[in-house]
Amino acid sequence: MRQIAISALILLLMSTSAAAASRIKDIVTVQGVRSNQLIGYGLVIGLNGTGDSLRNSPFTEQSLQAMLDRMGVNVRSIRARTRNVAAVMVTAELPPFVGKGARIDVTVSSLGDATSLAGGTLVMTPLVGADDQIYAVAQGPIAVTGFATAGRAESLTQGVPTTGRIPNGALVEREAPAEFGDRSTFVLELNNPDFSTAVQIADTINAFTGQKYGIRTAREEDMRTVKLIKPRHVPAARFIAEIGELLTETDAPARVVIDERTGTIVIGRDVQISTVAVAHGNLTVRVAESAKVSQPLPFSQGRTVVSSESRIDAAQEGGPIAIVGGTNLQTLVSGLNKIGLKPPGIIAILQAIKTAGALQAELVVQ
Incomplete structure:
Protein backbone atom coordinates (compact mmCIF):
# COMPACT_ATOMS: atom_id res chain seq x y z
CA MET A 1 0.00 0.00 0.00
CA ARG A 2 1.37 3.36 -1.00
CA GLN A 3 1.96 5.85 1.76
CA ILE A 4 1.06 9.49 1.34
CA ALA A 5 4.56 10.51 2.34
CA ILE A 6 5.93 8.54 -0.64
CA SER A 7 3.33 9.19 -3.32
CA ALA A 8 3.14 12.96 -2.84
CA LEU A 9 5.00 15.86 -1.35
CA ILE A 10 2.73 16.71 1.59
CA LEU A 11 3.93 19.29 4.04
CA LEU A 12 2.50 18.65 7.48
CA LEU A 13 2.44 21.69 9.69
CA MET A 14 2.42 19.80 12.96
CA SER A 15 3.30 20.88 16.47
CA THR A 16 3.13 19.22 19.85
CA SER A 17 1.91 22.38 21.53
CA ALA A 18 -1.39 24.12 21.01
CA ALA A 19 0.33 27.16 19.48
CA ALA A 20 3.80 28.12 18.36
CA ALA A 21 5.81 30.84 20.10
CA SER A 22 7.53 33.36 17.82
CA ARG A 23 9.34 36.63 18.23
CA ILE A 24 7.10 39.58 17.56
CA LYS A 25 9.52 41.09 15.04
CA ASP A 26 9.29 37.89 12.97
CA ILE A 27 5.52 38.05 12.57
CA VAL A 28 4.85 41.80 12.23
CA THR A 29 6.15 44.84 10.40
CA VAL A 30 6.13 48.42 11.62
CA GLN A 31 3.80 50.49 9.49
CA GLY A 32 5.77 53.02 7.45
CA VAL A 33 9.08 51.17 7.80
CA ARG A 34 9.40 49.63 4.36
CA SER A 35 11.56 49.41 1.28
CA GLU A 173 22.22 59.81 -3.62
CA ARG A 174 19.00 60.63 -1.75
CA GLU A 175 17.44 59.27 1.44
CA ALA A 176 13.86 58.06 1.42
CA PRO A 177 11.59 60.18 3.65
CA ALA A 178 11.26 58.71 7.15
CA GLU A 179 9.83 60.03 10.43
CA PHE A 180 10.68 57.22 12.77
CA GLY A 181 12.51 58.86 15.64
CA ASP A 182 9.94 61.64 16.17
CA ARG A 183 6.91 59.37 16.37
CA SER A 184 5.11 58.70 19.64
CA THR A 185 2.72 56.07 18.26
CA PHE A 186 3.41 53.05 16.09
CA VAL A 187 1.24 50.54 14.27
CA LEU A 188 2.31 46.90 14.01
CA GLU A 189 0.93 45.06 10.98
CA LEU A 190 0.63 41.27 11.18
CA ASN A 191 2.14 39.35 8.29
CA ASN A 192 -0.65 36.76 8.66
CA PRO A 193 -3.73 38.60 9.92
CA ASP A 194 -5.58 36.83 12.72
CA PHE A 195 -7.68 38.16 15.59
CA SER A 196 -6.30 35.70 18.14
CA THR A 197 -2.70 36.50 17.23
CA ALA A 198 -3.38 40.25 17.42
CA VAL A 199 -4.81 39.86 20.92
CA GLN A 200 -1.87 37.68 22.00
CA ILE A 201 0.62 40.29 20.74
CA ALA A 202 -1.15 43.10 22.59
CA ASP A 203 -1.31 41.09 25.82
CA THR A 204 2.36 40.13 25.59
CA ILE A 205 3.45 43.72 25.03
CA ASN A 206 1.26 45.05 27.84
CA ALA A 207 2.63 42.47 30.26
CA PHE A 208 6.18 43.57 29.41
CA THR A 209 5.61 47.34 29.46
CA GLY A 210 3.43 47.11 32.56
CA GLN A 211 6.26 45.46 34.45
CA LYS A 212 9.07 47.65 33.09
CA TYR A 213 7.42 51.04 32.54
CA GLY A 214 4.27 50.74 34.65
CA ILE A 215 1.85 51.40 31.76
CA ARG A 216 -0.08 49.50 29.11
CA THR A 217 1.11 50.55 25.67
CA ALA A 218 -0.60 48.19 23.17
CA ARG A 219 -4.14 47.82 21.89
CA GLU A 220 -5.38 45.51 19.15
CA GLU A 221 -7.22 47.49 16.48
CA ASP A 222 -8.37 44.64 14.23
CA MET A 223 -7.12 41.31 12.89
CA ARG A 224 -4.21 43.00 11.09
CA THR A 225 -3.00 45.86 13.28
CA VAL A 226 -1.87 46.50 16.84
CA LYS A 227 -1.39 50.11 17.96
CA LEU A 228 1.52 51.06 20.23
CA ILE A 229 2.06 54.18 22.33
CA LYS A 230 5.72 54.81 23.11
CA PRO A 231 6.52 55.54 26.76
CA ARG A 232 7.92 59.01 27.37
CA HIS A 233 11.68 59.44 27.60
CA VAL A 234 12.25 56.11 25.82
CA PRO A 235 13.96 56.27 22.39
CA ALA A 236 11.80 54.89 19.60
CA ALA A 237 14.49 52.54 18.30
CA ARG A 238 15.08 51.03 21.75
CA PHE A 239 11.35 50.60 22.38
CA ILE A 240 10.73 48.81 19.06
CA ALA A 241 13.81 46.63 19.60
CA GLU A 242 12.56 45.54 23.04
CA ILE A 243 9.10 44.79 21.69
CA GLY A 244 10.50 42.80 18.78
CA GLU A 245 12.38 40.36 21.02
CA LEU A 246 9.28 39.36 23.01
CA LEU A 247 7.95 35.85 22.46
CA THR A 248 4.24 35.45 21.80
CA GLU A 249 1.91 32.68 20.74
CA THR A 250 0.59 32.71 17.19
CA ASP A 251 -2.55 31.24 15.74
CA ALA A 252 -3.72 30.58 12.19
CA PRO A 253 -6.99 29.47 10.61
CA ALA A 254 -7.38 25.82 9.69
CA ARG A 255 -6.44 25.61 6.04
CA VAL A 256 -5.64 23.03 3.37
CA VAL A 257 -3.69 24.31 0.35
CA ILE A 258 -3.63 22.25 -2.85
CA ASP A 259 -1.42 22.89 -5.88
CA GLU A 260 -2.83 20.70 -8.65
CA ARG A 261 0.05 21.43 -11.02
CA THR A 262 2.76 20.01 -8.77
CA GLY A 263 0.69 17.67 -6.61
CA THR A 264 1.69 19.51 -3.44
CA ILE A 265 -0.69 19.33 -0.51
CA VAL A 266 -0.22 21.44 2.63
CA ILE A 267 -2.40 20.56 5.60
CA GLY A 268 -2.53 22.96 8.53
CA ARG A 269 -2.15 21.92 12.15
CA ASP A 270 -5.74 22.57 13.21
CA VAL A 271 -7.48 20.89 10.27
CA GLN A 272 -10.30 18.60 11.40
CA ILE A 273 -12.47 16.21 9.42
CA SER A 274 -15.82 14.91 10.57
CA THR A 275 -16.00 11.14 10.33
CA VAL A 276 -16.74 10.03 6.76
CA ALA A 277 -16.39 6.81 4.76
CA VAL A 278 -14.22 7.21 1.66
CA ALA A 279 -13.78 4.83 -1.28
CA HIS A 280 -11.81 5.63 -4.41
CA GLY A 281 -11.57 3.70 -7.68
CA ASN A 282 -9.65 4.33 -10.90
CA LEU A 283 -11.25 3.80 -14.32
CA THR A 284 -8.71 3.00 -17.05
CA VAL A 285 -9.68 3.02 -20.74
CA ARG A 286 -7.19 1.74 -23.31
CA VAL A 287 -7.73 2.20 -27.08
CA ALA A 288 -5.49 0.26 -29.49
CA GLU A 289 -5.51 0.85 -33.25
CA SER A 290 -4.12 -1.67 -35.74
CA ALA A 291 -4.09 -1.74 -39.56
CA LYS A 292 -5.81 -4.64 -41.39
CA VAL A 293 -4.90 -5.25 -45.04
CA SER A 294 -7.30 -7.08 -47.40
CA GLN A 295 -5.27 -8.50 -50.32
CA PRO A 296 -7.25 -9.74 -53.41
CA LEU A 297 -6.45 -13.02 -55.16
CA PRO A 298 -3.96 -12.94 -58.06
CA PHE A 299 -5.37 -11.93 -61.48
CA SER A 300 -8.63 -10.88 -59.92
CA GLN A 301 -10.30 -7.52 -60.41
CA GLY A 302 -10.16 -6.70 -56.72
CA ARG A 303 -8.15 -3.94 -55.05
CA THR A 304 -6.02 -3.94 -51.96
CA VAL A 305 -7.93 -2.34 -49.12
CA VAL A 306 -6.39 -1.11 -45.87
CA SER A 307 -8.76 -0.77 -42.96
CA SER A 308 -8.24 0.00 -39.30
CA GLU A 309 -9.26 -2.21 -36.44
CA SER A 310 -9.89 -0.73 -33.02
CA ARG A 311 -9.74 -2.54 -29.72
CA ILE A 312 -11.06 -0.91 -26.59
CA ASP A 313 -10.43 -2.30 -23.13
CA ALA A 314 -11.87 -0.80 -19.97
CA ALA A 315 -10.87 -1.75 -16.46
CA GLN A 316 -11.97 -0.33 -13.16
CA GLU A 317 -9.82 -0.74 -10.08
CA GLY A 318 -11.80 -0.72 -6.90
CA GLY A 319 -10.35 0.79 -3.77
CA PRO A 320 -10.92 -0.13 -0.14
CA ILE A 321 -13.34 1.81 2.00
CA ALA A 322 -11.64 3.75 4.78
CA ILE A 323 -13.14 5.63 7.68
CA VAL A 324 -11.47 9.05 7.67
CA GLY A 325 -11.87 11.58 10.42
CA GLY A 326 -10.29 13.00 13.52
CA THR A 327 -9.29 16.04 15.50
CA ASN A 328 -5.62 16.08 14.55
CA LEU A 329 -3.34 15.50 11.61
CA GLN A 330 -2.08 12.14 12.83
CA THR A 331 -5.57 10.66 12.70
CA LEU A 332 -6.33 12.28 9.35
CA VAL A 333 -3.15 11.08 7.66
CA SER A 334 -3.59 7.60 9.12
CA GLY A 335 -7.04 7.39 7.57
CA LEU A 336 -5.89 8.61 4.15
CA ASN A 337 -2.95 6.21 4.19
CA LYS A 338 -5.36 3.27 4.31
CA ILE A 339 -6.61 4.11 0.82
CA GLY A 340 -3.18 4.34 -0.83
CA LEU A 341 -3.47 7.00 -3.53
CA LYS A 342 -1.38 9.14 -5.81
CA PRO A 343 -1.56 12.95 -5.45
CA PRO A 344 -4.47 13.47 -7.91
CA GLY A 345 -6.54 10.97 -5.95
CA ILE A 346 -5.76 12.63 -2.62
CA ILE A 347 -6.69 16.03 -4.07
CA ALA A 348 -9.98 14.67 -5.42
CA ILE A 349 -10.85 13.10 -2.07
CA LEU A 350 -10.12 16.30 -0.13
CA GLN A 351 -12.31 18.30 -2.52
CA ALA A 352 -15.10 15.74 -2.21
CA ILE A 353 -14.85 15.77 1.60
CA LYS A 354 -15.12 19.58 1.53
CA THR A 355 -18.18 19.37 -0.72
CA ALA A 356 -19.74 16.89 1.69
CA GLY A 357 -19.29 19.42 4.50
CA ALA A 358 -16.97 17.18 6.51
CA LEU A 359 -13.78 19.24 6.11
CA GLN A 360 -13.69 21.80 8.92
CA ALA A 361 -11.12 24.03 7.24
CA GLU A 362 -10.64 26.42 4.37
CA LEU A 363 -9.71 24.65 1.13
CA VAL A 364 -7.42 26.70 -1.14
CA VAL A 365 -6.82 25.35 -4.66
CA GLN A 366 -4.00 26.98 -6.60
Whole structure:
Protein backbone atom coordinates (compact mmCIF):
# COMPACT_ATOMS: atom_id res chain seq x y z
CA MET A 1 0.00 0.00 0.00
CA ARG A 2 1.37 3.36 -1.00
CA GLN A 3 1.96 5.85 1.76
CA ILE A 4 1.06 9.49 1.34
CA ALA A 5 4.56 10.51 2.34
CA ILE A 6 5.93 8.54 -0.64
CA SER A 7 3.33 9.19 -3.32
CA ALA A 8 3.14 12.96 -2.84
CA LEU A 9 5.00 15.86 -1.35
CA ILE A 10 2.73 16.71 1.59
CA LEU A 11 3.93 19.29 4.04
CA LEU A 12 2.50 18.65 7.48
CA LEU A 13 2.44 21.69 9.69
CA MET A 14 2.42 19.80 12.96
CA SER A 15 3.30 20.88 16.47
CA THR A 16 3.13 19.22 19.85
CA SER A 17 1.91 22.38 21.53
CA ALA A 18 -1.39 24.12 21.01
CA ALA A 19 0.33 27.16 19.48
CA ALA A 20 3.80 28.12 18.36
CA ALA A 21 5.81 30.84 20.10
CA SER A 22 7.53 33.36 17.82
CA ARG A 23 9.34 36.63 18.23
CA ILE A 24 7.10 39.58 17.56
CA LYS A 25 9.52 41.09 15.04
CA ASP A 26 9.29 37.89 12.97
CA ILE A 27 5.52 38.05 12.57
CA VAL A 28 4.85 41.80 12.23
CA THR A 29 6.15 44.84 10.40
CA VAL A 30 6.13 48.42 11.62
CA GLN A 31 3.80 50.49 9.49
CA GLY A 32 5.77 53.02 7.45
CA VAL A 33 9.08 51.17 7.80
CA ARG A 34 9.40 49.63 4.36
CA SER A 35 11.56 49.41 1.28
CA ASN A 36 11.04 51.49 -1.86
CA GLN A 37 11.24 50.24 -5.45
CA LEU A 38 13.61 51.96 -7.86
CA ILE A 39 13.82 51.66 -11.63
CA GLY A 40 15.95 53.04 -14.43
CA TYR A 41 16.75 52.66 -18.13
CA GLY A 42 20.34 52.27 -19.27
CA LEU A 43 22.84 50.72 -21.64
CA VAL A 44 25.18 47.78 -21.20
CA ILE A 45 28.40 47.97 -23.21
CA GLY A 46 31.32 45.64 -23.83
CA LEU A 47 29.29 42.63 -24.96
CA ASN A 48 31.06 40.11 -27.18
CA GLY A 49 28.67 40.29 -30.13
CA THR A 50 25.70 39.25 -27.99
CA GLY A 51 24.01 42.64 -27.71
CA ASP A 52 20.98 44.11 -29.46
CA SER A 53 20.76 44.17 -33.23
CA LEU A 54 20.18 47.86 -33.86
CA ARG A 55 17.88 47.12 -36.78
CA ASN A 56 15.45 45.20 -34.56
CA SER A 57 15.95 47.41 -31.49
CA PRO A 58 15.77 51.04 -32.68
CA PHE A 59 15.50 52.34 -29.11
CA THR A 60 18.99 50.97 -28.44
CA GLU A 61 20.42 52.94 -31.35
CA GLN A 62 18.62 56.11 -30.22
CA SER A 63 19.94 55.71 -26.68
CA LEU A 64 23.48 55.09 -27.95
CA GLN A 65 23.37 58.20 -30.11
CA ALA A 66 22.00 60.31 -27.24
CA MET A 67 24.74 59.08 -24.89
CA LEU A 68 27.49 59.83 -27.40
CA ASP A 69 25.97 63.27 -28.11
CA ARG A 70 26.25 64.15 -24.42
CA MET A 71 29.92 63.20 -24.62
CA GLY A 72 30.51 65.44 -27.62
CA VAL A 73 30.65 62.66 -30.22
CA ASN A 74 28.45 63.25 -33.28
CA VAL A 75 27.31 59.99 -34.87
CA ARG A 76 23.96 61.12 -36.24
CA SER A 77 25.12 60.75 -39.83
CA ILE A 78 26.68 57.32 -39.28
CA ARG A 79 24.70 54.09 -39.30
CA ALA A 80 25.92 52.08 -36.31
CA ARG A 81 26.34 48.34 -36.87
CA THR A 82 27.65 47.26 -33.49
CA ARG A 83 26.22 44.35 -31.49
CA ASN A 84 28.22 45.12 -28.38
CA VAL A 85 25.49 47.26 -26.78
CA ALA A 86 22.19 46.29 -25.16
CA ALA A 87 19.33 48.36 -23.77
CA VAL A 88 18.35 47.25 -20.26
CA MET A 89 15.99 48.00 -17.41
CA VAL A 90 17.67 48.37 -14.03
CA THR A 91 15.70 47.64 -10.86
CA ALA A 92 16.65 47.92 -7.20
CA GLU A 93 15.14 48.02 -3.74
CA LEU A 94 16.00 50.90 -1.43
CA PRO A 95 15.85 49.59 2.17
CA PRO A 96 14.55 51.86 4.94
CA PHE A 97 16.97 54.18 6.76
CA VAL A 98 19.68 53.88 4.08
CA GLY A 99 21.69 57.11 3.97
CA LYS A 100 23.58 58.92 1.25
CA GLY A 101 26.71 57.17 0.10
CA ALA A 102 25.46 53.66 0.91
CA ARG A 103 25.45 51.00 -1.79
CA ILE A 104 22.64 48.65 -2.81
CA ASP A 105 22.37 45.72 -5.21
CA VAL A 106 20.75 46.12 -8.61
CA THR A 107 19.23 43.73 -11.15
CA VAL A 108 19.80 44.29 -14.87
CA SER A 109 17.39 42.83 -17.47
CA SER A 110 17.60 43.03 -21.25
CA LEU A 111 14.94 44.93 -23.20
CA GLY A 112 15.89 44.10 -26.79
CA ASP A 113 17.01 40.97 -28.62
CA ALA A 114 20.38 40.59 -26.91
CA THR A 115 21.31 36.95 -26.37
CA SER A 116 23.54 37.44 -23.33
CA LEU A 117 24.70 40.18 -20.95
CA ALA A 118 27.76 38.20 -19.84
CA GLY A 119 30.91 40.30 -19.80
CA GLY A 120 29.01 43.57 -20.11
CA THR A 121 29.27 46.75 -18.06
CA LEU A 122 26.35 48.94 -17.14
CA VAL A 123 27.05 52.61 -17.76
CA MET A 124 25.81 55.30 -15.38
CA THR A 125 22.07 54.85 -14.94
CA PRO A 126 19.88 57.04 -12.68
CA LEU A 127 17.34 55.11 -10.60
CA VAL A 128 14.09 56.86 -9.77
CA GLY A 129 11.27 56.12 -7.35
CA ALA A 130 7.50 56.35 -7.75
CA ASP A 131 7.77 60.13 -7.27
CA ASP A 132 10.17 60.45 -10.27
CA GLN A 133 12.98 61.61 -7.98
CA ILE A 134 16.48 60.17 -8.45
CA TYR A 135 17.48 58.16 -5.38
CA ALA A 136 20.50 56.22 -6.65
CA VAL A 137 22.87 55.88 -9.60
CA ALA A 138 23.92 52.44 -10.86
CA GLN A 139 27.08 51.46 -12.74
CA GLY A 140 29.45 48.51 -12.91
CA PRO A 141 30.21 45.07 -14.39
CA ILE A 142 27.33 42.60 -14.54
CA ALA A 143 27.46 39.15 -12.98
CA VAL A 144 25.49 36.65 -15.09
CA THR A 145 24.95 33.06 -13.96
CA GLY A 146 23.45 31.69 -17.19
CA PHE A 147 25.09 31.27 -20.56
CA ALA A 148 24.10 30.76 -24.19
CA THR A 149 26.12 29.34 -27.07
CA ALA A 150 25.12 28.38 -30.59
CA GLY A 151 26.54 26.60 -33.60
CA ARG A 152 25.22 26.22 -37.12
CA ALA A 153 22.81 23.43 -36.30
CA GLU A 154 22.29 23.56 -32.56
CA SER A 155 22.22 25.96 -29.63
CA LEU A 156 22.56 25.52 -25.88
CA THR A 157 21.19 27.82 -23.20
CA GLN A 158 21.49 27.33 -19.46
CA GLY A 159 19.86 29.64 -16.97
CA VAL A 160 18.83 33.15 -18.05
CA PRO A 161 21.82 34.92 -19.66
CA THR A 162 19.80 38.06 -20.39
CA THR A 163 19.43 38.95 -16.70
CA GLY A 164 22.21 39.69 -14.23
CA ARG A 165 23.05 41.43 -10.98
CA ILE A 166 25.55 44.01 -9.84
CA PRO A 167 26.30 43.54 -6.12
CA ASN A 168 26.60 46.97 -4.47
CA GLY A 169 26.17 48.38 -7.95
CA ALA A 170 24.17 51.49 -7.06
CA LEU A 171 25.26 54.48 -5.00
CA VAL A 172 22.48 56.07 -2.93
CA GLU A 173 22.22 59.81 -3.62
CA ARG A 174 19.00 60.63 -1.75
CA GLU A 175 17.44 59.27 1.44
CA ALA A 176 13.86 58.06 1.42
CA PRO A 177 11.59 60.18 3.65
CA ALA A 178 11.26 58.71 7.15
CA GLU A 179 9.83 60.03 10.43
CA PHE A 180 10.68 57.22 12.77
CA GLY A 181 12.51 58.86 15.64
CA ASP A 182 9.94 61.64 16.17
CA ARG A 183 6.91 59.37 16.37
CA SER A 184 5.11 58.70 19.64
CA THR A 185 2.72 56.07 18.26
CA PHE A 186 3.41 53.05 16.09
CA VAL A 187 1.24 50.54 14.27
CA LEU A 188 2.31 46.90 14.01
CA GLU A 189 0.93 45.06 10.98
CA LEU A 190 0.63 41.27 11.18
CA ASN A 191 2.14 39.35 8.29
CA ASN A 192 -0.65 36.76 8.66
CA PRO A 193 -3.73 38.60 9.92
CA ASP A 194 -5.58 36.83 12.72
CA PHE A 195 -7.68 38.16 15.59
CA SER A 196 -6.30 35.70 18.14
CA THR A 197 -2.70 36.50 17.23
CA ALA A 198 -3.38 40.25 17.42
CA VAL A 199 -4.81 39.86 20.92
CA GLN A 200 -1.87 37.68 22.00
CA ILE A 201 0.62 40.29 20.74
CA ALA A 202 -1.15 43.10 22.59
CA ASP A 203 -1.31 41.09 25.82
CA THR A 204 2.36 40.13 25.59
CA ILE A 205 3.45 43.72 25.03
CA ASN A 206 1.26 45.05 27.84
CA ALA A 207 2.63 42.47 30.26
CA PHE A 208 6.18 43.57 29.41
CA THR A 209 5.61 47.34 29.46
CA GLY A 210 3.43 47.11 32.56
CA GLN A 211 6.26 45.46 34.45
CA LYS A 212 9.07 47.65 33.09
CA TYR A 213 7.42 51.04 32.54
CA GLY A 214 4.27 50.74 34.65
CA ILE A 215 1.85 51.40 31.76
CA ARG A 216 -0.08 49.50 29.11
CA THR A 217 1.11 50.55 25.67
CA ALA A 218 -0.60 48.19 23.17
CA ARG A 219 -4.14 47.82 21.89
CA GLU A 220 -5.38 45.51 19.15
CA GLU A 221 -7.22 47.49 16.48
CA ASP A 222 -8.37 44.64 14.23
CA MET A 223 -7.12 41.31 12.89
CA ARG A 224 -4.21 43.00 11.09
CA THR A 225 -3.00 45.86 13.28
CA VAL A 226 -1.87 46.50 16.84
CA LYS A 227 -1.39 50.11 17.96
CA LEU A 228 1.52 51.06 20.23
CA ILE A 229 2.06 54.18 22.33
CA LYS A 230 5.72 54.81 23.11
CA PRO A 231 6.52 55.54 26.76
CA ARG A 232 7.92 59.01 27.37
CA HIS A 233 11.68 59.44 27.60
CA VAL A 234 12.25 56.11 25.82
CA PRO A 235 13.96 56.27 22.39
CA ALA A 236 11.80 54.89 19.60
CA ALA A 237 14.49 52.54 18.30
CA ARG A 238 15.08 51.03 21.75
CA PHE A 239 11.35 50.60 22.38
CA ILE A 240 10.73 48.81 19.06
CA ALA A 241 13.81 46.63 19.60
CA GLU A 242 12.56 45.54 23.04
CA ILE A 243 9.10 44.79 21.69
CA GLY A 244 10.50 42.80 18.78
CA GLU A 245 12.38 40.36 21.02
CA LEU A 246 9.28 39.36 23.01
CA LEU A 247 7.95 35.85 22.46
CA THR A 248 4.24 35.45 21.80
CA GLU A 249 1.91 32.68 20.74
CA THR A 250 0.59 32.71 17.19
CA ASP A 251 -2.55 31.24 15.74
CA ALA A 252 -3.72 30.58 12.19
CA PRO A 253 -6.99 29.47 10.61
CA ALA A 254 -7.38 25.82 9.69
CA ARG A 255 -6.44 25.61 6.04
CA VAL A 256 -5.64 23.03 3.37
CA VAL A 257 -3.69 24.31 0.35
CA ILE A 258 -3.63 22.25 -2.85
CA ASP A 259 -1.42 22.89 -5.88
CA GLU A 260 -2.83 20.70 -8.65
CA ARG A 261 0.05 21.43 -11.02
CA THR A 262 2.76 20.01 -8.77
CA GLY A 263 0.69 17.67 -6.61
CA THR A 264 1.69 19.51 -3.44
CA ILE A 265 -0.69 19.33 -0.51
CA VAL A 266 -0.22 21.44 2.63
CA ILE A 267 -2.40 20.56 5.60
CA GLY A 268 -2.53 22.96 8.53
CA ARG A 269 -2.15 21.92 12.15
CA ASP A 270 -5.74 22.57 13.21
CA VAL A 271 -7.48 20.89 10.27
CA GLN A 272 -10.30 18.60 11.40
CA ILE A 273 -12.47 16.21 9.42
CA SER A 274 -15.82 14.91 10.57
CA THR A 275 -16.00 11.14 10.33
CA VAL A 276 -16.74 10.03 6.76
CA ALA A 277 -16.39 6.81 4.76
CA VAL A 278 -14.22 7.21 1.66
CA ALA A 279 -13.78 4.83 -1.28
CA HIS A 280 -11.81 5.63 -4.41
CA GLY A 281 -11.57 3.70 -7.68
CA ASN A 282 -9.65 4.33 -10.90
CA LEU A 283 -11.25 3.80 -14.32
CA THR A 284 -8.71 3.00 -17.05
CA VAL A 285 -9.68 3.02 -20.74
CA ARG A 286 -7.19 1.74 -23.31
CA VAL A 287 -7.73 2.20 -27.08
CA ALA A 288 -5.49 0.26 -29.49
CA GLU A 289 -5.51 0.85 -33.25
CA SER A 290 -4.12 -1.67 -35.74
CA ALA A 291 -4.09 -1.74 -39.56
CA LYS A 292 -5.81 -4.64 -41.39
CA VAL A 293 -4.90 -5.25 -45.04
CA SER A 294 -7.30 -7.08 -47.40
CA GLN A 295 -5.27 -8.50 -50.32
CA PRO A 296 -7.25 -9.74 -53.41
CA LEU A 297 -6.45 -13.02 -55.16
CA PRO A 298 -3.96 -12.94 -58.06
CA PHE A 299 -5.37 -11.93 -61.48
CA SER A 300 -8.63 -10.88 -59.92
CA GLN A 301 -10.30 -7.52 -60.41
CA GLY A 302 -10.16 -6.70 -56.72
CA ARG A 303 -8.15 -3.94 -55.05
CA THR A 304 -6.02 -3.94 -51.96
CA VAL A 305 -7.93 -2.34 -49.12
CA VAL A 306 -6.39 -1.11 -45.87
CA SER A 307 -8.76 -0.77 -42.96
CA SER A 308 -8.24 0.00 -39.30
CA GLU A 309 -9.26 -2.21 -36.44
CA SER A 310 -9.89 -0.73 -33.02
CA ARG A 311 -9.74 -2.54 -29.72
CA ILE A 312 -11.06 -0.91 -26.59
CA ASP A 313 -10.43 -2.30 -23.13
CA ALA A 314 -11.87 -0.80 -19.97
CA ALA A 315 -10.87 -1.75 -16.46
CA GLN A 316 -11.97 -0.33 -13.16
CA GLU A 317 -9.82 -0.74 -10.08
CA GLY A 318 -11.80 -0.72 -6.90
CA GLY A 319 -10.35 0.79 -3.77
CA PRO A 320 -10.92 -0.13 -0.14
CA ILE A 321 -13.34 1.81 2.00
CA ALA A 322 -11.64 3.75 4.78
CA ILE A 323 -13.14 5.63 7.68
CA VAL A 324 -11.47 9.05 7.67
CA GLY A 325 -11.87 11.58 10.42
CA GLY A 326 -10.29 13.00 13.52
CA THR A 327 -9.29 16.04 15.50
CA ASN A 328 -5.62 16.08 14.55
CA LEU A 329 -3.34 15.50 11.61
CA GLN A 330 -2.08 12.14 12.83
CA THR A 331 -5.57 10.66 12.70
CA LEU A 332 -6.33 12.28 9.35
CA VAL A 333 -3.15 11.08 7.66
CA SER A 334 -3.59 7.60 9.12
CA GLY A 335 -7.04 7.39 7.57
CA LEU A 336 -5.89 8.61 4.15
CA ASN A 337 -2.95 6.21 4.19
CA LYS A 338 -5.36 3.27 4.31
CA ILE A 339 -6.61 4.11 0.82
CA GLY A 340 -3.18 4.34 -0.83
CA LEU A 341 -3.47 7.00 -3.53
CA LYS A 342 -1.38 9.14 -5.81
CA PRO A 343 -1.56 12.95 -5.45
CA PRO A 344 -4.47 13.47 -7.91
CA GLY A 345 -6.54 10.97 -5.95
CA ILE A 346 -5.76 12.63 -2.62
CA ILE A 347 -6.69 16.03 -4.07
CA ALA A 348 -9.98 14.67 -5.42
CA ILE A 349 -10.85 13.10 -2.07
CA LEU A 350 -10.12 16.30 -0.13
CA GLN A 351 -12.31 18.30 -2.52
CA ALA A 352 -15.10 15.74 -2.21
CA ILE A 353 -14.85 15.77 1.60
CA LYS A 354 -15.12 19.58 1.53
CA THR A 355 -18.18 19.37 -0.72
CA ALA A 356 -19.74 16.89 1.69
CA GLY A 357 -19.29 19.42 4.50
CA ALA A 358 -16.97 17.18 6.51
CA LEU A 359 -13.78 19.24 6.11
CA GLN A 360 -13.69 21.80 8.92
CA ALA A 361 -11.12 24.03 7.24
CA GLU A 362 -10.64 26.42 4.37
CA LEU A 363 -9.71 24.65 1.13
CA VAL A 364 -7.42 26.70 -1.14
CA VAL A 365 -6.82 25.35 -4.66
CA GLN A 366 -4.00 26.98 -6.60
